[in-house]
Amino acid sequence: xxxxxxxxxxxxxxxxxxxxxxxxxxxxxxxxxxxxxxxxxxxxxxxxxxxxxxxxxxxxxxxxxxxxxxxxxxxxxxxxxxxxxxxxxxxxxxxxxxxxxxxxxxxxxxxxxxxxxxxxxxxxxxxxxxxxxxxxxxxxxxxxxxxx
Amino acid sequence: xxxxxxxxxxxxxxxxxxxxxxxxxxxxxxxxxxxxxxxxxxxxxxxxxxxxxxxxxxxxxxxxxxxxxxxxxxxxxxxxxxxxxxxxxxxxxxxxxxxxxxxxxxxxxxxxxxxxxxxxxxxxxxxxxxxxxxxxxxxxxxxxxxxxxxxxxxxxxxxxxxxxxxxxxxxxxxxxxxxxxxxxxxxxxxxxxxxxxxx
Numbered sequence: 001x002x003x004x005x006x007x008x009x010x011x012x013x014x015x016x017x018x019x020x021x022x023x024x025x026x027x028x029x030x031x032x033x034x035x036x037x038x039x040x041x042x043x044x045x046x047x048x049x050x051x052x053x054x055x056x057x058x059x060x061x062x063x064x065x066x067x068x069x070x071x072x073x074x075x076x077x078x079x080x081x082x083x084x085x086x087x088x089x090x091x092x093x094x095x096x097x098x099x100x101x102x103x104x105x106x107x108x109x110x111x112x113x114x115x116x117x118x119x120x121x122x123x124x125x126x127x128x129x130x131x132x133x134x135x136x137x138x139x140x141x142x143x144x145x146x147x148x
Numbered sequence: 149x150x151x152x153x154x155x156x157x158x159x160x161x162x163x164x165x166x167x168x169x170x171x172x173x174x175x176x177x178x179x180x181x182x183x184x185x186x187x188x189x190x191x192x193x194x195x196x197x198x199x200x201x202x203x204x205x206x207x208x209x210x211x212x213x214x215x216x217x218x219x220x221x222x223x224x225x226x227x228x229x230x231x232x233x234x235x236x237x238x239x240x241x242x243x244x245x246x247x248x249x250x251x252x253x254x255x256x257x258x259x260x261x262x263x264x265x266x267x268x269x270x271x272x273x274x275x276x277x278x279x280x281x282x283x284x285x286x287x288x289x290x291x292x293x294x295x296x297x298x299x300x301x302x303x304x305x306x307x308x309x310x311x312x313x314x315x316x317x318x319x320x321x322x323x324x325x326x327x328x329x330x331x332x333x334x335x336x337x338x339x340x341x342x343x344x345x346x347x
Contacts, residue, residue: 021214049287052347059342070331102173120176123273
């Protein structure tokens with residue numbers, strides 16, 4: 001099947017490769033910009049959620065460019081495109097169903113398991129500032145290494 | 149056939165990432181990636197440089213993907229010299245990425261993070277479970293293993309090019325197949341990078 005396309009995709013060439021490279025670079029820089037912007041936001045704000053959504057959309061666009069141009073899927077015959085894209089559409093369902101399930105499990109536990117709820121509200125005290133934090137991390141690290 | 153193999157691989161990675169997402173959605177708290185991945189090689193202790201190192205890793209992989217396309221393109225034109233040049237660049241890119249990942253794993257290990265041990269706190273200061281490190285090391289490890297095998301495949305392709313195997317065959321289709329695999333590795337990193345480091 002991969003032999004069939006050799007005649008078809010003469011179009012594009014190096015020019016297209018560089019164009020896609022620039023698009024991918026810009027998308028990554030925008031993603032990183034959004035990531036840096038997001039750092040200062042409050043944890044549960046809806047703006048933060050919106051930025052995360054925007055990052056996911058940019059991720060999908062990047063994936064499209066890699067598959068369509070770098071992997072030449074766009075220039076393949078239609079049957080191959082369908083063979084790849086149609087099964088992948090299952091992921092839409094997988095993602096919605098599983099994330100919904102995870103979220104519902106969280107709500108169930110928070111409602112019916114007081115121990116779980118309590119555990120997730122106890123704050124671990126931070127000692128001093130930077131130096132103290134490193135010390136606690138080392139204490140954590142040692143017993144963990146002994147287990148190995 | 150490469151496409152069908154990549155489909156199965158895509159579902160494996162998809163299953164990993166969806167399982168990660170499910171667990172994350174079912175947890176009340178999760179560590180802040182900007183706190184966990186804030187270090188940079190050779191930088192002084194306690195430096196706060198979130199996202200910087202991983203963005204360099206991302207660009208290395210994207211650039212190596214571009215050189216791979218150029219190698220495939222040179223193969224189409226039966227340009228042996230071009231194939232050799234771009235394959236070497238791709239291999240160097242892959243090796244650099246692996247080096248970066250080895251440094252990061254080593255650094256996290258020395259901070260006390262490993263399978264079954266998580267020194268980091270949740271975003272809101274509460275204690276975190278080991279789910280975070282387990283998923284991080286499993287998924288980046290599985291991806292890193294793919295990068296490693298991709299580099300090996302590319303080295304084999306380079307040797308075959310240098311020994312004129314493809315010139316004798318009259319086509320460079322094998323380079324194209326290795327290229328598909330390499331782009332897939334890059335593609336997976338786009339998802340892993342977004343899921344673990346950005347959001």
